Amino acid sequence: MNNTRRILGIDPGSQITGYGIVDLCGNTVRYIDSGCVRLAKEEMPVRLMMIHQAIGELVAQYQPQEFAIESIFVHKNPNSALKLGQARGVAICAAVLAELPVSEYAAKSIKQAVVGQGGADKLQVQHMVKILLNCSGAIQSDAADALAVALTHAHHLQTQHRRQRGGVSSAWEG
Template identity: 55%
Template sequence: MRILGIDPGSRVTGFGVIDIDGQNRSYIASGCIRTPGGELAVRIKSILRGIAEVIETYKPDVAAVEIVFVNVNPQSTLMLGQARGAAMSALVLADLPIGEYTALQVKQAVVGNGHADKDQVSQMVQRMLRLNGAPQSDAADALAVALTHAQHDSGAMKQLASQGLTIKRGRLA
């Protein structure tokens, strides 16, 4: 299965593509879609087109997107939500199934600690995918989102879900 992970941002949207074969996780690609300054509409168009190009190039089977957190600044939160909406639109137009994860879920899945910092997430992504160097911050976050989806989409998670169980805060619920 090929997973496209996305870390949305109004200025920089990270993406990461990994392949999953059983327990094996392979790095395929990662990078950033940088939007031009100026009007929000131009940024939205840039994100939509950039994600569409990534989908066309790497042909993922499924996508995973980080859920927007509520920021202290409502205007920033709104802009981030609109950027996320543009990325989601590109995924929906490509008929991709989408998993959505909070930053806490991503950190818990990748590092084992929901309060891990960006450096810890980046280091674990580098280790898990056996990368020679650390990816750019937004790309590392996107790869972490993809890895989270791989973990949540595993057979064990499906089996738990079929029994009406989930994992919350690292515990069976």
């Protein structure tokens, strides 16, 4: 990869939406920023607007070229799944309005890419994100999850680049 790709990773949530921003330059991934949008005290329509505004502000401030988000997974509580779906939809809409390509990754794939096992817990993800990005301070759980999404996308882009450079194609590309 000749140029740097800035990736905005999102861990959507109806109460807390985490974000993580990394730069991918060749084989190096560098931490840029991370944090959380806290929404719990607001009514759902206001939360959705806040997610949309926050992502718009992050895009304006950091100018990412890539947007990655965790795919929806089945919840035991249908109401929670609906709220999560709304939060994801608003986040994706903000990315599409900013003309960013959207990539989605399943939770198991993210954990596999960052920790090495799809059943890893949140503490393992936090720990590996800190190691992989050489961060010394504490990273909040939702922000670490968003950084893990961004790292997964960075790995995907690196693999895609190696395939193109080597002339290798894959049935997985689509």
